[in-house]
Amino acid sequence: MLEATNESKRWIGGAEPSPALLAATGTEILEIECREQPQKLGELIQTYRSDANLKAQLRKLRDLAQKDGPALFIGMGASYCASFSGSVLLQLHGKPSFSVDAGEWLHYAQPIWGSASLSTLLTASGESAELVALLRHVCRSPVGLICNNTSSTCWRMAEYRLPVLAGPEYGNATKTYTNTAAASILLASEMLDLTWQNDADRVIEIYAGMLDRIFAGRGDLEAFCRGAANIEIVGRGAGYGAAIMGALCIREMSGFRAAAHTGAGFKHGPNLDVDATHVAIVFALGRASGLGFKLAEECIRRGGKVVLVSTEDRRPADRLFPVHLEAVPEPWEGIISVLVPQALTLAMVERTGCRLPPRFEYGAMEQ
Secondary structure (H helix, E strand, O other): OHHHHHHHOOEHHHOOOOHHHHOOOHHHHHHHHHHOHHHHHHHHHHHHHHOHHHHHHHHHHHHHOOOOOOEEEEEOHHHHHHHHHHHHHHHHOOOOEEEEEHHHHHHHOHHHHHHOOEEEEEEOOOOOHHHHHHHHHOOOOOEEEEEOOOOOHHHHHOOEEEEOOOOOOOOOOOHHHHHHHHHHHHHHHHHOOOOOHHHHHHHHHHHHHHHHHHHHOHHHHHHHHOOOOEEEEEEOOHHHHHHHHHHHHHHHHHOOOEEEEEHHHHHOOHHHHOOOOEEEEEEEOHHHHHHHHHHHHHHHHOOOEEEEEEOOOOOOEOOEEEEEOOOOOOOOHHHHOOHHHHHHHHHHHHHHOOOOOOOOEOOOOOO
């Protein structure tokens, strides 16, 4: 009976977790998986650099994307967030490209599915109902797949496939977000015939050190944000994807209300209700960093508090908590910036408890 029960379990990643992991709390799982990110990112970069089959897959996807029409990155949740790193890079170099929510695309965009030069689906599980449905029905344009589960339905159905190589993930999407964003950057770079190895090496060189430093200061970060009515995370470009991911991490793990905005979207709306109960995490990174600094100053003038994430050294103040990040080439800031809300989340759940228990098995995949 026990043997039959084990066979019926749909373990995430296809393997039963160790007893230590099965006994771990949500808070412990979050820290374990956050700290695995540098190693998993390094493994992905090395594999994409050296594996002949992956190089061939990248070349095929590059050739498909040369046709007229935009290149679409289609996902949900963390995969959707990660896709901005790829679509923004293509946009910056003149290739029309967009990040699209898979559920919206499935139900509202069928008449224009054939307009894309290449549609790349992104999924951690490879079992989400919307992604499976898209692979079953989207036959009017070439389709690629970036997926963390090589035993999944999506992986079996797709012809052009790139692995995420993050390993099983049992809490919030940390490793899978990071590696999916990196795979999106590498795919977009290949589409553009851009060399990516030196940029990736720069990120690998500094990533682990940044994670350790930011996580070591998480208690002070949480104390600065404590008492806020809500937390809003503001980013632009690839940093917008990181902002959405950061807000998801805070909400899923702690239950605290957090929301993400583009810089312009925040300026022309939520900025109007900033007061002493408000904390904004502002990513002042990349080519639009000056606008991030300007927005942070405005929030402070209105009485709000700001966690300012930038590559500049700023002095802390009563309503300003600066976090320094080492500079990375665009659009890799979409990967490093999410470390700040991850660290904040860990400190929050260490203090108040984790709302989301670890998930070791796939549940029902339905729309």
